Amino acid sequence: MPLTAQHAAAGVLDATVDPLGEGTPWEAIHRARPRAPLTCRECGHGLHAKLSPKGLRFFAHDRAAPTCSLVGETMAHRLLKLQLASAIRDAGWYAELEVAGEGWRADVLATSPDGTRRMAWEAQLAQITVDELRERTARMEASGVPVCWVTDHDRPWIGAVPAIQISQPTEPSQAAATDAEVVDGTSVFRERWCPRRRCENDGGAPGPCPGHGWWGPVVPAVGLGVLVAGVLAGMVRTHQVVPGRSVTFLPLPAPIVWTTRPHVIAERGQLDAGERRREYDELADAERERHLAAIAAKLARQQALTPPAVELVRREARGYVGVRDAAPEWAMGVPLFVHDMPQGVISPVVSRISAEVLERLRGLTLFVATETERRALARACGSEQRIVLFEVEIPDQPRPPGVTYRRAGRVR
Ligand SMILES: [Zn+2]
Ligand SMILES: [Zn+2]
Known part of the structure; x- marks a missing residue:
């Protein structure tokens, strides 16, 4: 049940905007007599305009539709695609739904105002393997289209690919992009240092503090609209957490998180401090050995x-x-x-x-x-x-x- 349809005369219609395209208002195709000439962009089967009980517009396949990837889409999936599209439009970018690319189809494709940059936002509510997502991510990136996978469930692939988990408000409405909160996939580096950077925490050993910071969740959670705007503006980017010293809340050794530059710099600071600490310990060991040798x-x-x-x-x-x-x-x-x-x-x-x-x-x-x-x-x-x-x-x-x-x- 797609959000876009092919109109025999007016071209592609998008149910998330008004008019739907080429001066075609919703009223001209919804319950119109004679019925509007609409077909599925995926399978070519006939479509008709529909309104959900909550007022969300979409297109439904006519009876006896063939197997089509758009048939199985749930209401929640359509709502999320709509939210992503409106968040992209609020950020000043163009949003196109259900766009086919080279070996992939984007749920929502964002294009920058000057047309030079594209990014896909995928509503991934169904179960899918990490390997499959990695492969699809690589395929889209090969076309110069980075992607963010969006789910409303706890999924093992959050952190394995660029992804976020959102939490929907209890009463999602049609324009609820800003009401959805990002509850996972984003991260900030929480710095922690011993007083005066002398370590009192590392097994009590004196010496320079290697830092005890970690990648933690963003509290309070940001809205989906804020995140989408931040990502499109280039302020929020994916970062592969450096494994080892900077522990994360995600159950992966080196997860991919959405974060801002100051947090990447803070992680760098801790890694450098850890290096200095290791040098200090090596020196202290050599000193101790010299002392023992003298004795x-x-x-x-x-x-x-x-x-x-x-x-x-x-x-x-x-x-x-x-x-x-x-x-x-x-x-x-x-x-x-x-x-x-x-x-x-x-x-x-x-x-x-x-x-x-x-x-x-x-x-x-x-x-x-x-x-x-x-x-x-x-x-x-x-x-x-x-x-x-x-x-x-x-x-x-x-x-x-x-x-x-x-x-x-x-x-x-
Ligand atoms: Zn179809
Ligand atoms: Zn310390």
């Missing part, structure tokens, strides 16, 4: 220095040498004790020598393995400090924990 090197140095240091202290202090654990109070150096009195410290860490530690080191012997270490310690402790350098062989890796020199007797 391991220090441990290996201390282990290598322990035997000669213990031997020297044993000789000078004439007593049993106790090797204790490296501790902050010895600037992470290994202290050597004789009769409970500290005698020396093996390889303390220069940066850990506080004024308090410095006081504690006074009069003790410090043991180092390299000239660099000796000079750094001398600078930190002053020329009075006794520093002994042993040129020991330092292994690449420290011995595993557990093998320690608790007693001087085990050194030799």
Whole structure:
């Protein structure tokens, strides 16, 4: 049951405008005697003008019609086509109904005022597979006609092809384009950042915030007329959401949404922030590895220095040498004790020598393995400090924990 018909004399008639075409008013064909010479543009069968109980004009096939794709169209389908046509006309574009193209037929074809741009709006109320819609979308785009599929139901292909879902008002009227609301298929990027862009949200790890924004529904919903005008004006465009960090409300990894440029820019901002965060984390990992390597090197140095240091202290202090654990109070150096009195410290860490530690080191012997270490310690402790350098062989890796020199007797 189409909205357009072929008139033998007047050409194509469009039931959604007045006059219907070439100066033919509705009254001239509706219940006219003799009946108007009308045929279907799709199948060529006879048509007659009809009025729905709610006052919507359309054409119905005469009895015994052949199989025609326009026969099955429901009232809801016709109403939606009418709404789309009037929204297009309100936006200042031309709207033609049921237009045949190269391998496709558009429900409503919008043409820009200067005739250079075309776009199809399809009322797709019946079930259809995603693959079929993708194929039809590609076929129309190949003719330079982008398309938006419009449904009034939850459909799995919303987001898979350029599409919107509308919600009709409870009492749809003939001129109700603006009353229908777009409830799905449109999206805005909702930015969310941690305070001062320092992340407090990403597992509590400190560092630059990668952003916690997402593609959400448009609230409150826009009217169908507003959306159609925005799309035709080029303000609202399709955007393929970048999968990964920017999570969406649509149950697809990378849905196609209708949105405006500022939201695409906001998504870009989050993707860039995510990149910066990854770089930061990589750097922090490298830093941590360097730190661990420095600790391991220090441990290996201390282990290598322990035997000669213990031997020297044993000789000078004439007593049993106790090797204790490296501790902050010895600037992470290994202290050597004789009769409970500290005698020396093996390889303390220069940066850990506080004024308090410095006081504690006074009069003790410090043991180092390299000239660099000796000079750094001398600078930190002053020329009075006794520093002994042993040129020991330092292994690449420290011995595993557990093998320690608790007693001087085990050194030799
Ligand atoms: Zn037909
Ligand atoms: Zn954050």
